[in-house]
Amino acid sequence: MSTTPNPRRRLALSVAAAVAASGLVAGAPSTAHAAPAPVGTTVDYFDDVYDALGAGSVFETVTIERFEYLLKQPGRFAFLVGDPGNASTQATIGHVNQVAKRLGVDKVYNFTPKLDGDTLDVWDLSRSGLRTGTSPDPAGGNRAGQGRAQYEALGNRLLTDYLNKDTTPQFTKDESTDPYLFVYDKDHTEGGAEDRIIASLAGEKSATDLDTPAETTAYEDQVEDVLGAVPASSYTPRSNFQFLKDEVNRRHTTTAAYADASKFGGDILDDADATDGWRVQTVTYPELVHLLQQPGDIPILFGGTWCHNTRAIIKDVNRIAQEDGIRTVYNFDFSLDSTGNSGSLAQHIRDNALPATVDGVTEVLRPSHLYGDLVNTYLSNAVTEYRTAADVEKLGGSVNAVSYLPGGDVTATAKQARKIQVGHVLTYNKDHKDAAGNAAPVVDQAIRFNDDGGQTEHMTEWWYVAGRDYAAGDARLGGTYNVASEAGSNGLQNQRAFAKEAIAEIDSVLGGLAGEEHGTQVAVDGVPATVPVGATPTVQVSVTSPGHAPFASFNTASASVAPSTGTARPRGEVGVFDGSELLVKARLSRAGTASLTLPAQTQGTKAYTVRYLGRGDSLTPSQSALALDVAGTASSVTLAGPAPLTYGAASTVTATVTEGATGTVSLSGLPGGAVSAPVQDGTATFTVPAGTVPGSYALTASYGGDATYAPSSSTPLTVVVRKNASTLAVAAAGVRYGTAAKVLVAVKGAAGRVPTGTVTLTGPTVRATGRLDASGRATIVLPRGLRVGTHRITAVYQGDRVALAASRTGSVTVVKALPGATRVAVPRSVKATRKAKVTITVATPPGLAKASGPVTVKVTKGRTSRTVRATLSNGRVVVTLPRLARGTWSVKAAYAGDASYTAGRTASARLRVVR
Incomplete structure (x- = not known):
């Protein structure tokens, strides 16, 4: 290994990198990029999982396949080994990013030997739960060298074939001491010896190691020593497109069976595929899991460069994404090292776990839980050609599923997951629900729906895809078919039609995500207007989508009969609903039709809805009304009531219905509106309340019918309620x-x-x-x-x-009333020669009759008295006294009463008689 440059050289390289980044140096890489496409979710994995990073860091993950690919390429590459679960990576990655940007290093590739982001570490398999197969193997067959041994060999190969081809090998499979940041050049030598690691940084760092300015500066100087060991302009990052182009083409053209390019096609990908921005991005397993936890619309291509069926479609997946403006189609390979899908490969997680117990320890041959948990947790509604035991129970056939132990827990009960063949395109949205409101995270899949209820995945070939529009008899890109024979010509055209359908399906799926939505129409036929009770009528449903006409082949891919092609009809499910209740559901045939047998009908007028539930984002749901009159068995109802009632006394009215009828009877005609009562033992009883207002009431009973009997009404019954005394x-x-x-x-x-x-x-x-x-x-x-x-x-x-x-x-x-006061009015004096006149009055209340009746007037002087009688009129009378001798006389008047008044009190006065 070369020594790291001294600080002066590091500074010079930093300046050179800055100048290069400014564009002042001839040959500096262009930074111009096409504008981002507008459709689909783009997830910045590094921004999400590393606290110290923001959007647009210099890092890009690489799968183990791409890591090994880069290690084989000429040029210089910067690598960071680590993962979000590593505390040292979390503590250092932000500083590495800052230094790289400062130096003008555009790309640092991130690789983790923990292929699952956790225990499946090709440099430390102690926690993997994997065993090495034997011969004979406890799980059956010859498994010698399989399982754990294969992952160990993979990890060893990275060291022996690449990383430790160095003058001072440092990689020991110990993440605490191994280099985690290094600059790699496969052609670099030192003193004539291979020295691939130009500069590196090893050892762990914690957050507390870098929590002061001095510590941060010192550490970033170390990072700069590594990344700045070569000029920034000498780095030669190779894009994901370049990787895929190289590997897809290499694996196709180096396959001996495909040597004849006229029959099997030559290179699949070329630089023109990236002119409008390459859209397919490979992701690691931890990235995929993270991706499936994010909101939004996510297109996914499952498959790898090893897979001829994936190679067949990858070019068109990219093209369609470009045409639809989709930013990224994420690509994941179930073969973690992209070796293949052989049953002997433990790296291919889409296969059975094959657990076995040896010396009391249970381990698995393959980490199948990575596949099973992924599918059953996130892709729960995905459909496949191969069937689980549950699928077989419904559809028949044989089981071909992935058996795994959930979570890799060897004590757990094994479960099955549907086996997705590759290449396979689907669209995903974790929050998506279907038309019935059920969770449906797999929005749509490019797959053929068969009339037997199963599916066929489009396992096609590159040469059929490339030649899908060639005419019959054209032998170009014909593979092994002999077009001179009818069977050979038919077979080739069926394969081409199958491939064309595959691309059309991908176009529909990705187009739906891009907003290419098509309306649909539901037509219903075959149901009579009226059916008897208990009938199970069959509804014939046809769904069309005007303006949506993808290509379809109606033969199997390997058929040798004459091709049968046409326009695909809507696929998916239709159901008959009674309000919100689903009565029956069926899958559409490839002709866009379905027969739905309704459950046994109960009497009454039915207003059903036949609904097409739609397909993903491309075909909208639609519905049509279905009216059905179910004629019930005739029924009768009679009323019996009381004799005339008197208000205040309650009574009852009884409705008798046809024997065996159930349900309710409604009684109308009483004040307050109709009332209902259940039929019990053939009768329904109603109360005529004690408070019913007197009158004559015409009552009618209406039987509502039940599942068997039709409604009926009684003749009116008159009930009289009389007034009470x-x-x-x-x-x-x-x-x-x-x-x-x-x-x-x-x-x-x-x-x-x-x-x-x-x-x-x-x-x-x-x-x-x-x-x-x-x-x-x-x-x-x-x-x-x-x-x-x-x-x-x-x-x-x-x-x-x-x-x-x-x-x-x-x-x-x-x-009689008591009269008022009696009064006597006399003159002041009267001569003896004259007769005096006195007035007698008897008072009475106003408004009443005036007093009448006799009045006695008696005058007395000494022993002499005279009496005069008179009669009151209107309460008054004037009485003339006889001549009286000179002197003073006492005058007394007594009222004797009349018809209205009692006698009154005697009134007195004095009369003076003079000479």
């Missing part, structure tokens, strides 16, 4: 003439009810009216001029809406 009591105290008499009338109703309304008093001499109060009483005041005597009166209650009218006779006695 009421009783009166009349009471009046006697009064004197001139005093108003008060008559108390009390009315009582039945059942404790208080009647309302008015009471009228009538008689030969009176008529008066009063209103009943809240207690059913009325006090009626008679005129005060009622003559003396006993007056017979009749109280008549007029009744109200629930009480009958009633009457009662009583009497009022009026006795």
Whole structure:
């Protein structure tokens, strides 16, 4: 290993790097880039997982395949070995980023030997839970050298073939002491000896080691010693596109079976594919898991450069992404080192775990949980060609799934995950829900839906894709087919059509993510307008999408019959809904049709909805109404009720329905609206409340029907509610003439009810009216001029809406009133020769009759007296006395009363008689 440059050289290189970055040096790399595309989620992994980094750092992850690829390439590369779970990486990466940017180093590649970001460390497999296979193997077969040994060999190869080809080898598989930052050049020598590591930095750092300015400066000087060991302009970063182009082309063209380019095609990728920005980005397993936890729309290509089926489509995946303006299609390889998918390779995680217990310790041959947990956690609704046991139970066929131990826990019960073949394109959004509201994170997949309920993944070849538009009989890019024979010509065209369909499917999936949405229409046929109860009618559904016409092949890829191609119809599911309830669901055939058998129908008019649930983002859901009249068995209902009722007494009405009928009966005609009651043992009972207002009611019972019997109605039943009786009591105290008499009338109703309304008093001499109060009483005041005597009166209650009218006779006695004062008016004197005249008055209350009747006037002087009688008229009378002798006479007047007044008190006066 070369020594790191001294500080003066480091400063000179820093200045040179700064000048180069300024663009003042001829040959400085251009920094112009195409404007970012507008569609899809772009995740800055380093910004997300490292606290010390922001967006746009110099780092880029590399898979172990790409790491080894770079180690083989000429040029100079800067590498950082570490991961977010490493405290030293977290503490140092921000400083490395700052120094790199300061020096003008555009790219530092980040590699972690922990292929899963955790325990699957190719340099330390002690926590991996892997075992090395044997022959014979506890899991069956010859597994010698497989499993853990394969990962160990992979880790060893990185050291022996690349990293330790150095004058002073330093890599020992110990992350605490091994170099973690280094500059690499496979062609660099020192004294004629290989010296690939030009400069490096080893040892761990913690956050507390770098928490002062002095410590930070000292550390960044060390970083600068490494990254500045060569001029920034001498770094030769190779893009992800260059890596994929090189490896895709190498693996295709160096395959012996594909040597004839006229039959199998030559290079797959060329520089023109990146003219508008290469869109496919490989990611590591930790990156993929992180990616699937992020919001937004994410397109994914599963597959690797080792896979001829992935190589077949990668060019068109990139093209379609460019055309649709998709920023990035993320690419992940289930073969962690991109070796292949052989059942003997433990690096291929999409295969069974094969656990075995040796000496009481259970370990697995393959870390299949990385695949199983990934699929069942994040891609739970993905569909595949190969079937799990659950799929086989529904669809038949045979099981071909990945058996794994969740979380790598050897004590856990094994589970199965659907096996995704590669290359496979799908779009993902962790928050996506389907039209029924169910979680559906896999928004869409490029896959063929078969009419048997299963799927076919588009395992095609590059030469078929490249020649997909060639005419029949054209032998170019024909692979091994002999187009001279009919079977050979047909076979080739079927393969080409299958490949063309594969690209069309990818176009639909990515187009949907890019907003290429197409409307759909649902047509329903085959259902009669009326069906009997219990029928299970079949609905014929057809879904179309005007304007959406992707290519489709209707033969299998390997068919030798004449090709059958056309326009793909919408795929997905249709369902019949009763409101929000799903009654039945079916998958559309490739013709865009489905037959749905409804469950046994209950009677009534049905308003169903037939809904197409859509496909991902490309085909919108749609629906059509389905009206169905289900004729029930005829039913009858009769009503029986009481004889006429009296208000205040409750009764019942009974509706009798056809034997065996269930459900409810509605009774109408009573005040307050219709009421319902359940049918129990063939009858429904209703109460006529005690408070029902008297009257005549026409009641009708309506049976609502049930699952078997149709609705029916009864003939009307008349129920009469009569008014109840009421009783009166009349009471009046006697009064004197001139005093108003008060008559108390009390009315009582039945059942404790208080009647309302008015009471009228009538008689030969009176008529008066009063209103009943809240207690059913009325006090009626008679005129005060009622003559003396006993007056017979009749109280008549007029009744109200629930009480009958009633009457009662009583009497009022009026006795004579006491008169007012009697007064005698005499002259001042009178001569003896003349007759004196005196005036007698009897006072009475205003408004009453004036007093009448006899008055006796008696004059007395000594033993002599004279008496004169007279009769009052209008309360007054003038009495002429006889001639009286001279002297003073006593005059007394006594009123004897009349028909209205009692006798009054005697009034006195003195009369002087003179000569």
